[in-house]
Amino acid sequence: xxxxxxxxxxxELRVLAEGEDVSAVAAVATAPVGDYKDLDTLLEFAKGVxxxxxxxxxxxxxxxxxxxxxxxxxQPGPESLVNAQDKLVMxxxxxxxxxxxxxxxxxxxxxxxVAFGDKIGWPVVLKTPRGGYDGKxxxxxxxxxxxxxxxxxxxxxxxxxxxxxxxxxxELSALVARTPSGEARAWPVVHTIQVDGVCxxxxxxxxxxSVEVAAAAEDAALRIATELGVxxxxxxxxxxxxxxxxxxxxxxxxMRPHNxxxxxxxxxxxxxxxxxLRAVLDLPLGATDALAPVxxxxxxxGGENQDLFAAFPLALAFEPAxxxxxYGKSVRPxxxxxxxxxxxxxxxxxxxxxxxxxxxxxxxxxxRVPSESSEENA
Ligand SMILES: Nc1ncnc2c1ncn2[C@@H]1O[C@H](COP(=O)(O)OP(=O)(O)O)[C@@H](O)[C@H]1O
Ligand SMILES: [Mg+2]
Numbered sequence: 001x002x003x004x005x006x007x008x009x010x011x012e013l014r015v016l017a018e019g020e021d022v023s024a025v026a027a028v029a030t031a032p033v034g035d036y037k038d039l040d041t042l043l044e045f046a047k048g049v050x051x052x053x054x055x056x057x058x059x060x061x062x063x064x065x066x067x068x069x070x071x072x073x074x075q076p077g078p079e080s081l082v083n084a085q086d087k088l089v090m091x092x093x094x095x096x097x098x099x100x101x102x103x104x105x106x107x108x109x110x111x112x113x114v115a116f117g118d119k120i121g122w123p124v125v126l127k128t129p130r131g132g133y134d135g136k137x138x139x140x141x142x143x144x145x146x147x148x149x150x151x152x153x154x155x156x157x158x159x160x161x162x163x164x165x166x167x168x169x170x171e172l173s174a175l176v177a178r179t180p181s182g183e184a185r186a187w188p189v190v191h192t193i194q195v196d197g198v199c200x201x202x203x204x205x206x207x208x209x210s211v212e213v214a215a216a217a218e219d220a221a222l223r224i225a226t227e228l229g230v231x232x233x234x235x236x237x238x239x240x241x242x243x244x245x246x247x248x249x250x251x252x253x254x255m256r257p258h259n260x261x262x263x264x265x266x267x268x269x270x271x272x273x274x275x276x277l278r279a280v281l282d283l284p285l286g287a288t289d290a291l292a293p294v295x296x297x298x299x300x301x302g303g304e305n306q307d308l309f310a311a312f313p314l315a316l317a318f319e320p321a322x323x324x325x326x327y328g329k330s331v332r333p334x335x336x337x338x339x340x341x342x343x344x345x346x347x348x349x350x351x352x353x354x355x356x357x358x359x360x361x362x363x364x365x366x367x368r369v370p371s372e373s374s375e376e377n378a
Contacts, residue, residue, distance in 0.1 A: 001257065001265070001325070002055070003027040005274035011281075016045045023327045024055075039063045046072040053232055053280045054256050057084045058131065075180065075231040075280035076255050083228055084255040087161045088129040097227055099220050100246045102166050102239070106159040110151055114144045116162045126150055127161040135197015140165060166249055168239035172206055173260035174221035177233045177275040180282045184225055185275070186218045187268060187288045192237070192260045198336070199259040202297040204267055204290065207350055213240065213247035224253065233257050233276040259299070259336070266323040266341040267295030292343035294350050298357040299339045300365040302331040308338070310367035315360045322360045338364065
C-alpha cells in the first residue's frame with residue numbers, strides 16, 4: 001500500500017519479502033526474499049538505500065542497532081521502535097511521560113499474576129510483550145483458578161504484561177506522523193471496532209467524541225511521538241473511558257502505517273502510506289484534513305470463498321462510491337485480505353455508510369450477496 005504513493009512521488013521502493021507469495025512482491029519491482037531475523041540478509045538488503053523502514057514491528061531490536069552501526073538510516077530508530085515492539089517497555093514509557101496507562105505490572109509467574117489480580121480486581125488481561133498481533137498474545141484471565149491455566153504462557157516468555165481489564169465505552173486510535181527534523185501532524189481521532197481482537201471497522205472521525213478528549217488524545221499521540229523520537233507514522237490505540245481520568249487510556253503503540261489509518265487512503269488529503277514515506281525521508285508532511293464529514297473503513301477477512309473476484313460485478317455495482325483495496329493474499333479463514341473505504345456526505349449518514357461499506361466487503365468476501373446471518377456475524 002506504500003507502492004502507489006512511492007510511484008507517484010518517483011521513489012523506488014524495495015521490499016525485503018518473507019516469501020515469494022507475500023502481497024508486496026506483486027506491488028514493487030525489487031522484492032528479494034529473505035529472513036528479516038537474519039542480520040547478514042538485512043545488511044545486504046540495506047546496501048545503497050536512502051532509508052530503511054518497516055511494515056511490521058518484528059525485526060529484532062539488536063539487528064536494528066547493528067544496521068545503525070553499519071551506517072544505515074533506520075527510521076524509526078531502534079530506541080523509538082522498541083516501544084512498539086515490547087509492550088512492557090511501552091507501559092514504562094507511558095508512565096514516564098505521565099500519560100494515562102491502565103494499571104499494569106510485569107509478572108514472572110502464575111503466582112505473581114494472581115497477586116496482581118487479587119490486588120487490582122479480576123478479571124485481568126495477560127499479554128505477551130513481544131510478537132503478538134491481531135489479539136494473538138492477549139488473554140483475559142477471569143479468576144485465580146483461570147490464572148492457573150496460563151503456566152504455558154510463562155514457559156514460552158517471561159516476564160509477561162498483566163493489565164487491568166479496562167471497562168471502555170469504545171476503542172479509539174490517534175494517528176500521527178513525525179519527521180526526523182521534528183515536524184509532526186495528526187489525523188482526526190477515529191473509532192475502531194475490534195472483533196475477537198482483530199480490527200474490523202473504523203469510523204473517522206470518532207462520532208460524538210468530546211472535543212476535550214479528542215484534543216487530549218491527539219496531544220498525547222503527538223507528545224509520545226516527539227518524546228520517544230518516533231519517525232514515520234505512529235498509531236496510539238486508546239480505550240475511551242468517559243468521565244474517568246483523562247477520558248481515555250493508552251492501549252498500545254504501532255510505528256508504521258496501521259489498520260486504523262487505512263481510511264486515509266480515500267478519506268484524507270494525504271494517506272498514511274504517502275505520509276510515512278515523506279516522514280521517513282524527512283520531507284515536509286502532507287495535509288491531514290479529512291475529505292468528508294465521515295469515512296468508514298470495513299475490513300474483510302478470509303472465509304470459505306476463495307474467489308474474491310466472483311462477486312466483483314455485484315459488489316462494485318451495488319456501491320459505485322466504495323473504494324476496494326484487496327491485498328492479493330491467498331485466502332485463509334480469518335486472515336485480513338482486504339478492506340473497503342466509503343465516504344459519507346454528512347455525519348448523520350454514518351449508519352448508512354457503515355452498512356453499505358459492510359455490504360460491499362461481505363459480498364466480496366463471500367463471492368455472493370451475503371445472507372442475513374452472515375451479515376449479523378460480520
Ligand atoms: N487492558 C485491556 N482491557 C480491555 N480490553 C483489552 C485490554 N487490552 C487489550 N484489550 C482488547 O484486546 C485487543 C487486542 O489487544 P492489543 O494489546 O491491542 O493486542 P494486539 O497487539 O494483538 O493488537 C484490544 O484492541 C482490545 O479490544
Ligand atoms: Mg492492538
